[in-house]
Amino acid sequence: MDAILQATTYILGRDGYAGLTTNRVAERAGVNIASLYQFFPNKAALVAELQRRHVQESRAAADAAIAGAPDGSIEDVVTSLVRSSVASHAVNPVLHRIFAEEMPGHWTRDPAGRYTPDPAKAQLEARLRQQGRKPDDAERIAWMLRAVSRTIVHDAIYERPDDVKSGVLSDDLVKMLCSYLRE
Numbered sequence: 001m002d003a004i005l006q007a008t009t010y011i012l013g014r015d016g017y018a019g020l021t022t023n024r025v026a027e028r029a030g031v032n033i034a035s036l037y038q039f040f041p042n043k044a045a046l047v048a049e050l051q052r053r054h055v056q057e058s059r060a061a062a063d064a065a066i067a068g069a070p071d072g073s074i075e076d077v078v079t080s081l082v083r084s085s086v087a088s089h090a091v092n093p094v095l096h097r098i099f100a101e102e103m104p105g106h107w108t109r110d111p112a113g114r115y116t117p118d119p120a121k122a123q124l125e126a127r128l129r130q131q132g133r134k135p136d137d138a139e140r141i142a143w144m145l146r147a148v149s150r151t152i153v154h155d156a157i158y159e160r161p162d163d164v165k166s167g168v169l170s171d172d173l174v175k176m177l178c179s180y181l182r183e
Contacts, residue, residue, distance in 0.1 A: 001039055003029040005053075008046045013094040017047065017102040051099060061088045062120035062146075066127070075178045077127050078145065081120065082173050085153045090164055097158040121146050145177055 007028035011020050020043050026033040040046045065084035069077040089096055121142045128138035156169050163169040 004031060004036055004039065005046070005050060008043075008050060009092065009095055012047070012050075012098050013092070016098060017043075020046070022046070050095070054095075054099070058085070058088045059118055059120055061085075062118075063123060066120055066123040071130075074127055074131050074181055075174075077124065078177045078181070079174050081124070081145070082149055082153075082170050082177070085149055086156075086164060086170050089153050089157045093157045093161065096154060100154050100158075118146060141181070144180075149173065149177065 004025060007025045008020065010028060011024055022036055022040070022043055023033060025043075025046060026036045029036070040049065061084045062081055065080040066077055069080040124142035124145055125138045128141055129135060133141065152169075152173055156164050160169060163172075
């Protein structure tokens with residue numbers, strides 16, 4: 001299965017979604033097309049699995065970043081979260097561009113189209129409540145922090161790669177989010 005998904009990633013990165021076919025994936029992966037169809041009925045299923053894995057890995061990294069941040073300040077939590085998000089999205093920027101431009105709206109849904117909860121948001125919400133925020137405010141603010149951060153990072157990965165590499169994007173995003181938190 002990993003060889004099939006690696007082949008899918010390679011073809012998507014080189015030729016985009018339009019150039020992706022199950023036959024090309026099977027050939028690139030060195031597997032029989034019937035073997036590919038045992039796991040993935042079509043190219044949409046291949047991409048859905050790549051997206052599912054990306055979301056799962058990104059959320060796990062964000063969850064770990066928040067859990068590992070010092071208990072002292074929400075600014076430390078935001079800094080850890082932003083740096084983790086940038087790092088996990090910088091791994092394969094071409095693939096992220098394809099996800100965002102050619103298949104928008106699938107980031108927070110499972111393959112059946114259902115919304116999946118974000119564990120990092122729950123941790124952020126808990127940290128905000130520890131800082132004295134009311135539960136309704138903490139929930140809304142946590143959602144906003146995750147949504148703004150996710151949107152900026154997704155766009156920056158392929159629109160501002162030099163700012164991502166230099167770290168200025170992370171620094172600016174942390175400043176912006178922390179400024180919002182201080183209001």
